[in-house]
Amino acid sequence: MKIKLINPNTTRSMTDLIAEAGREVAAPGTEIIAATSLSGPASIEGHFDEAMSVLGLVDEILDGPRADAYIIACFGDPGLMAAREITDAPVLGIAEAAMHAATFIATGFSVVTTLERTRIITEHLVRSYGMEHHCRRVRATEVAVLELENPQSNARATILAECERALAEDQSSAIVLGCAGMADLVRYLEDKLQVPVIDGVAAAVKMAEALVGMGLKTSKRGDLAPPLPKPYRGKLSAYSPKGPALIAS
Ligand code: 2AL
Numbered sequence: 038m039k040i041k042l043i044n045p046n047t048t049r050s051m052t053d054l055i056a057e058a059g060r061e062v063a064a065p066g067t068e069i070i071a072a073t074s075l076s077g078p079a080s081i082e083g084h085f086d087e088a089m090s091v092l093g094l095v096d097e098i099l100d101g102p103r104a105d106a107y108i109i110a111c112f113g114d115p116g117l118m119a120a121r122e123i124t125d126a127p128v129l130g131i132a133e134a135a136m137h138a139a140t141f142i143a144t145g146f147s148v149v150t151t152l153e154r155t156r157i158i159t160e161h162l163v164r165s166y167g168m169e170h171h172c173r174r175v176r177a178t179e180v181a182v183l184e185l186e187n188p189q190s191n192a193r194a195t196i197l198a199e200c201e202r203a204l205a206e207d208q209s210s211a212i213v214l215g216c217a218g219m220a221d222l223v224r225y226l227e228d229k230l231q232v233p234v235i236d237g238v239a240a241a242v243k244m245a246e247a248l249v250g251m252g253l254k255t256s257k258r259g260d261l262a263p264p265l266p267k268p269y270r271g272k273l274s275a276y277s278p279k280g281p282a283l284i285a286s
Pocket residue numbers: 046079080081082110111112113150151152155182215216217218
């Protein structure tokens with residue numbers, strides 16, 4: 038099966054890291070197609086960044102060969118429901134996948150993410166995914182997304198310290214990493230913390246494989262039906278939904 042792993046920020050080095058995390062867990066018959074959005078923010082750290090990232094993400098689903106499943110590899114899960122409208126292949130967000138994975142192996146988890154503003158956005162996701170009973174706390178490290186790639190930033194030590202505080206103070210028994218750019222920290226943190234550490238990229242790949250393996254597709258009944266045909270004007274005219282047929286499937 039083909040799983041398209043889309044980095045909705047435009048930083049290719051982060052896509053390489055994400056692709057490696059995905060390929061590490063993928064089953065032998067799974068091909069991971071890693072893509073970087075061609076338009077949008079270099080990193081996604083706020084509501085505006087998220088909104089501006091969605092067209093680049095949508096382009097990656099509409100253009101190119103179809104995949105059996107799509108993964109949005111940014112912890113804000115930007116454009117998740119919109120993406121589900123334009124294909125009947127399963128679409129998974131990494132925050133959603135990581136939080137669900139955590140519920141199977143721990144009764145409570147903490148999310149350790151990047152900036153305070155991203156922490157607040159993650160809290161919104163916790164509520165919209167119905168994870169309030171499982172997520173004990175969302176914690177910020179004040180490490181910006183692109184600083185994760187800077188060896189001089191001390192990001193590793195800062196994230197480890199926040200995870201330790203989470204385990205000491207939150208009554209959590211697992212850590213969810215709150216950024217795709219943290220995917221390479223799993224082993225390091227598990228060694229130090231001795232609790233499960235969940236990277237959403239890996240979780241989403243395995244869950245996508247499971248859904249495709251079960252022959253499940255996104256329901257086209259109700260709000261995930263294809264977008265209604267209508268004109269979109271101005272800069273978005275090329276995106277006008279054409280009709281009831283799926284745009285990509
Ligand atoms: C992210 C992420 O995963 N990629 C990105 O650009 N921003 N999320 C985050 N919580 O900072």
